[in-house]
Amino acid sequence: MTILTVKTNPYSDQKPGTSGLRKRVKAYSQPNYVENFIQSIFDSLDGIEGQTLVIGGDGRFYNDVAIQKAIRIAAANGFGRVLVGRGGILSTPAASHIIRHYGAFGGLVLSASHNPGGPDGDFGIKYNIGNGGPAPEKITDAVFERSKVIESYRTLDTPDIDLDTIGTQQVGGMAVEIIDPVADYAALMQTLFDFDAIRGMFASGFRMTFDAMHAVTGPYAHAILEGMLGAPKGTVINGVPSPTFNHGHPDPNLVYCKEMHDLLMTPDGPDFGAASDGDGDRNLIIGKNRFVTPSDSLALLAANAHLAPGYRGGIAGIARSMPTSAAADRVAEKLGIEMHETPTGWKFFGNLLDAGRVTICGEESAGTGSNHVREKDGLWAVLLWLNILAVRKQGVDAIVREHWRLYGRNYYTRHDYEEVDAAIANNLVDDLRGQLAALPGRVFEDDLQIAYADDFTYLDPVDGSTSARQGIRIGFTDGSRIVLRLSGTGTVGATLRVYLERYEAPDGRHDLDTQLALEPLIGIIESLAGIRARTGRSEPSVIT
Numbered sequence: 001m002t003i004l005t006v007k008t009n010p011y012s013d014q015k016p017g018t019s020g021l022r023k024r025v026k027a028y029s030q031p032n033y034v035e036n037f038i039q040s041i042f043d044s045l046d047g048i049e050g051q052t053l054v055i056g057g058d059g060r061f062y063n064d065v066a067i068q069k070a071i072r073i074a075a076a077n078g079f080g081r082v083l084v085g086r087g088g089i090l091s092t093p094a095a096s097h098i099i100r101h102y103g104a105f106g107g108l109v110l111s112a113s114h115n116p117g118g119p120d121g122d123f124g125i126k127y128n129i130g131n132g133g134p135a136p137e138k139i140t141d142a143v144f145e146r147s148k149v150i151e152s153y154r155t156l157d158t159p160d161i162d163l164d165t166i167g168t169q170q171v172g173g174m175a176v177e178i179i180d181p182v183a184d185y186a187a188l189m190q191t192l193f194d195f196d197a198i199r200g201m202f203a204s205g206f207r208m209t210f211d212a213m214h215a216v217t218g219p220y221a222h223a224i225l226e227g228m229l230g231a232p233k234g235t236v237i238n239g240v241p242s243p244t245f246n247h248g249h250p251d252p253n254l255v256y257c258k259e260m261h262d263l264l265m266t267p268d269g270p271d272f273g274a275a276s277d278g279d280g281d282r283n284l285i286i287g288k289n290r291f292v293t294p295s296d297s298l299a300l301l302a303a304n305a306h307l308a309p310g311y312r313g314g315i316a317g318i319a320r321s322m323p324t325s326a327a328a329d330r331v332a333e334k335l336g337i338e339m340h341e342t343p344t345g346w347k348f349f350g351n352l353l354d355a356g357r358v359t360i361c362g363e364e365s366a367g368t369g370s371n372h373v374r375e376k377d378g379l380w381a382v383l384l385w386l387n388i389l390a391v392r393k394q395g396v397d398a399i400v401r402e403h404w405r406l407y408g409r410n411y412y413t414r415h416d417y418e419e420v421d422a423a424i425a426n427n428l429v430d431d432l433r434g435q436l437a438a439l440p441g442r443v444f445e446d447d448l449q450i451a452y453a454d455d456f457t458y459l460d461p462v463d464g465s466t467s468a469r470q471g472i473r474i475g476f477t478d479g480s481r482i483v484l485r486l487s488g489t490g491t492v493g494a495t496l497r498v499y500l501e502r503y504e505a506p507d508g509r510h511d512l513d514t515q516l517a518l519e520p521l522i523g524i525i526e527s528l529a530g531i532r533a534r535t536g537r538s539e540p541s542v543i544t
């Protein structure tokens with residue numbers, strides 16, 4: 001088999017963002033765009049000869065095309081074996097597990113997460129390292145540098161391989177193993193959770209709806225919830241992955257899962273509703289009459305994790321991304337365990353998990369996970385919730401209220417302004433950054449006094465690296481907080497994210513409307529940053 005060295009011209013825009021390189025399918029379809037990026041990844045890695053690489057994606061449009069290219073380039077670059085999920089399917093957490101389970105060198109995860117798919121939608125490629133987690137900035141920076149000067153890539157002149165048949169095929173000197181995308185992951189879940197207790201709960205009439213959003217978790221949820229746990233058929237809806245997500249937006253939030261949310265607010269609705277996103281790493285949790293914010297969910301899961309067999313010995317520590325509410329911090333304090341605040345993006349949790357300093361991690365953006373893999377994990381969060389409900393024999397609402405009475409409530413919301421002109425967004429952030437030094441001490445609305453204002457810099461306690469400019473934080477003396485940052489995953493223009501949080505003590509009022517409770521903070525950030533005036537938007541595109 002001759003290895004072809006193909007001449008190419010570099011692209012200037014292959015800079016991986018918060019979670020890999022996300023672009024429009026149209027961008028990815030440019031000549032050699034995929035090839036350049038994958039070759040740049042391989043060029044940035046040492047010692048890949050003879051090693052195993054995992055490849056899989058969320059099944060979105062272009063997944064199969066990119067996988068065929070990736071397989072040839074991997075073979076031409078000397079990998080000894082690739083493991084590919086049947087049909088090119090692997091949820092992001094399952095890919096993380098497969099990498100770890102089979103001791104692979106790393107993996108290519110093909111997804112644009114919760115972004116729409118299809119010819120006019122988005123695509124993405126992310127490289128994960130041998131611990132199963134997203135490559136750290138040291139590697140993603142090297143990949144970007146390489147992509148700017150790349151002159152050729154290596155590939156083979158071989159026919160497409162059959163992605164749909166379990167078994168081993170040969171491409172050049174490399175073995176391609178097509179594996180069941182669900183089996184290993186399902187087995188892992190069985191080691192973590194009390195499947196008997198959850199099965200018993202379903203058997204006694206507990207009803208749930210799981211919305212797979214026509215995305216990757218369909219096969220996983222069918223196998224685990226309806227298969228292994230005996231949930232009635234029909235519990236999983238929209239369970240067949242579609243390349244366009246049935247022309248939908250596979251983002252499990254209250255906008256795209258409104259129907260399910262409304263159903264859970266009715267007396268006849270199910271007891272529990274959940275959803276996951278395009279690639280299966282995010283989760284939405286709704287109980288009867290109670291939406292659980294992701295920040296609260298992180299705190300609740302951490303406080304109750306010991307009820308699941310996998311965490312019976314207790315958890316070592318908790319980590320949350322900086323914009324995530326401080327609800328989990330109160331749990332860590334009570335448990336006397338470590339608490340870490342990291343920049344946005346799962347890659348910053350990897351070192352803490354590897355070092356055994358934290359067990360559970362979470363982000364306000366509907367991501368929660370633990371040390372079982374090195375990605376956030378949507379179904380894992382759903383199963384841990386089910387385990388907790390089965391053991392506590394209470395509903396979600398009662399458990400949430402009890403939690404607030406014990407720890408207090410962190411009212412929390414995020415306002416997103418999507419597809420804002422990039423120059424306007426950058427100027428807005430720069431101007432706000434310029435005001436930060438003068439803000440501490442200023443008082444708003446009579447009693448809201450700014451305690452600190454900075455642009456978050458993270459010092460990784462494990463490897464000593466620092467990451468600067470990770471988002472503007474304005475903290476108040478009463479524990480309230482405003483965070484403002486630009487998204488690192490958008491593909492068009494800029495997305496401005498404003499995160500608002502207010503703490504209410506255990507004996508305070510826990511039944512206020514969230515947006516009303518946060519109104520004073522919304523007013524303050526508007527007066528400081530002039531979001532509406534500058535962007536011309538009268539309201540956020542999405543409120544979560």
Ligand code: G1P
Binds near residue numbers: 113365497
């Ligand atoms: C967003 C979320 C972040 C998450 C990332 C990948 O990134 O805010 O928490 O890790 O997607 O799913 P952002 O667009 O804010 O950079």
Ligand code: ZN
Binds near residue numbers: 113277280281282
């Ligand atoms: Zn995702």
